[in-house]
Amino acid sequence: MVATEATFEGLAIGGKRVAASDGRTAPTTDPATGEIIAQVAQANAADVDLAVKTAHATYSAGRWHDMHTRERGQILQRIANLIRERVGFLAQIESRDGGKPISAARGEIGAVANTFEYYAGAVNKIHGQTIPVNANGTHMTFREPLGVCALIIPWNFPLVITGWKVAPALAMGNTVVVKPASATPLSALALADLAIEAGLPEGVLNVITGSGSVAGNALALHPLVRKISFTGSTEVGTGVMKQAADGIKRVSLELGGKSANIVFADARIDQCVESSLWAVYDNAGQDCCSRSRILVERPIYDEFVEKFVNRTKTMKVGLPTSESTEMGPLITASHRESVVNYIHIGDEEGAKRLCGGEIPNGDLAKGNFLTPAVYSNVTSNMRIMQEEVFGPVVGIMPFDGEAEAIRFANDSPYGLSGSLWTRDIGRALRVARAVETGMLSINSSSSVHIEAPFGGMKQSGIGREQGMVALEHYSELKSVFIAND
Ligand code: NAP
Ligand code: MG
Numbered sequence: 001m002v003a004t005e006a007t008f009e010g011l012a013i014g015g016k017r018v019a020a021s022d023g024r025t026a027p028t029t030d031p032a033t034g035e036i037i038a039q040v041a042q043a044n045a046a047d048v049d050l051a052v053k054t055a056h057a058t059y060s061a062g063r064w065h066d067m068h069t070r071e072r073g074q075i076l077q078r079i080a081n082l083i084r085e086r087v088g089f090l091a092q093i094e095s096r097d098g099g100k101p102i103s104a105a106r107g108e109i110g111a112v113a114n115t116f117e118y119y120a121g122a123v124n125k126i127h128g129q130t131i132p133v134n135a136n137g138t139h140m141t142f143r144e145p146l147g148v149c150a151l152i153i154p155w156n157f158p159l160v161i162t163g164w165k166v167a168p169a170l171a172m173g174n175t176v177v178v179k180p181a182s183a184t185p186l187s188a189l190a191l192a193d194l195a196i197e198a199g200l201p202e203g204v205l206n207v208i209t210g211s212g213s214v215a216g217n218a219l220a221l222h223p224l225v226r227k228i229s230f231t232g233s234t235e236v237g238t239g240v241m242k243q244a245a246d247g248i249k250r251v252s253l254e255l256g257g258k259s260a261n262i263v264f265a266d267a268r269i270d271q272c273v274e275s276s277l278w279a280v281y282d283n284a285g286q287d288c289c290s291r292s293r294i295l296v297e298r299p300i301y302d303e304f305v306e307k308f309v310n311r312t313k314t315m316k317v318g319l320p321t322s323e324s325t326e327m328g329p330l331i332t333a334s335h336r337e338s339v340v341n342y343i344h345i346g347d348e349e350g351a352k353r354l355c356g357g358e359i360p361n362g363d364l365a366k367g368n369f370l371t372p373a374v375y376s377n378v379t380s381n382m383r384i385m386q387e388e389v390f391g392p393v394v395g396i397m398p399f400d401g402e403a404e405a406i407r408f409a410n411d412s413p414y415g416l417s418g419s420l421w422t423r424d425i426g427r428a429l430r431v432a433r434a435v436e437t438g439m440l441s442i443n444s445s446s447s448v449h450i451e452a453p454f455g456g457m458k459q460s461g462i463g464r465e466q467g468m469v470a471l472e473h474y475s476e477l478k479s480v481f482i483a484n485d
Contacts, residue, residue, distance in 0.1 A: 055206050059148060099367070266422055
């Protein structure tokens with residue numbers, strides 16, 4: 001059990017902890033050791049109904065959106081402050097529950113505090129417009145909250161993504177029911193405790209733990225939910241969009257990716273290799289923005305591959321508790337099996353595995369570890385270049401010229417993120433405009449900034465998170481005309 005200032009027992013509904021009505025619990029485990037960390041309540045449809053009705057009653061009573069904007073902003077700021085104060089504790093939870101290297105987990109918790117701080121500042125800057133119209137009067141718009149928002153979270157960045165949804169939803173005045181992933185339920189429960197401590201009225205932020213097929217499904221179908229914000233796989237997201245059709249719920253989806261990293265021959269190669277390495281191995285490759293297709297212009301292809309493979313071999317795969325660990329385990333044994341299956345597929349498709357794809361022994365044998373794998377001799381139509389592996393597996397492919405780079409980059413059902421490396425500014429802008437992706441970094445692998453929109457094109461999703469634009473996805477625009485006489 002993690003040394004705790006939070007309790008992981010029960011669902012967080014109406015500011016209290018309640019057991020599942022049928023008393024069911026399930027363990028959450030440490031992916032690095034297989035140890036059980038805590039038993040977590042498993043919500044059924046009746047529990048979900050209670051959580052949604054609680055959020056709805058809280059919303060209808062106006063206890064949150066009728067509060068003065070400055071006071072609401074101050075509460076969100078206090079949540080940010082408490083997250084910062086507890087960074088060590090929250091990072092420990094996130095690291096143990098999800099297998100993240102502790103140093104990475106600390107960075108993520110800091111980012112969650114920044115998210116709450118950003119939206120704390122946004123609360124009293126949300127406003128409508130006055131619009132000149134061809135009539136005798138004044139036309140204006142208001143941004144109104146929606147009501148109860150269902151927020152469904154994946155396991156790869158549990159508290160970061162919870163923050164991306166909860167903070168703008170609350171800034172807009174909504175109430176929420178959060179459904180964390182079964183593999184990583186703990187940090188959302190800790191956030192529920194901390195929000196009450198910060199003064200958030202009971203019933204505004206509710207957390208139901210449990211399986212996607214029971215709790216997630218009941219939440220997405222609940223008639224009092226006005227909006228579903230889902231982050232996860234394209235497969236489950238497709239089902240969520242269908243569930244949202246009943247009752248015309250608002251829906252935003254952040255789904256899978258298979259992003260391209262385009263390296264032109266004039267790139268600063270050493271800087272590019274180091275950055276490209278993290279762009280695919282961060283979080284052991286379990287990152288929707290992972291740039292797992294590296295496209296390299298032919299004149300520097302061999303040099304890039306050699307440098308990338310040499311650096312990959314030095315990646316420190318180890319226990320998340322060690323400060324020097326660069327890559328932890330995969331989330332579950334079954335997820336590792338699915339990644340290992342892709343290694344077999346890559347081998348069978350005729351791609352050349354230059355290193356990695358092995359299960360380590362010794363200290364790491366109890367966890368879901370896998371060494372990072374690099375493939376050359378890949379073609380765009382191979383499954384390892386088309387499907388989201390969601391692990392430390394990358395294919396490096398040569399290209400000839402700008403047009404071919406764009407064609408390869410766009411040869412994907414996804415369009416989430418990506419990078420391009422060149423010192424030619426004209427080319428950088430031409431290619432950036434031509435790649436079908438929601439986000440792109442030029443001479444960088446960083447595309448996640450709380451102030452800027454985040455989201456995908458094509459099968460990577462609908463809607464945007466982060467930045468002021470996220471507030472639009474948690475609100476309705478109301479249009480009001482007042483006659484002059
Ligand atoms: P997942 O299997 O799709 O699950 C996501 C969430 O949905 C979990 O909370 C899951 O609960 C729940 N769920 C499952 N079935 C459901 C149903 N029928 N109705 C409602 N909810 C249901 O995804 P994951 O494996 O956790 O996460 C990895 C995926 O997320 C990858 O594809 C990755 O690319 C994507 N992702 C995208 C972004 C982005 O911003 N675009 C960011 C991060 C991750 P259980 O855990 O209980 O099954
Ligand atoms: Mg876990």
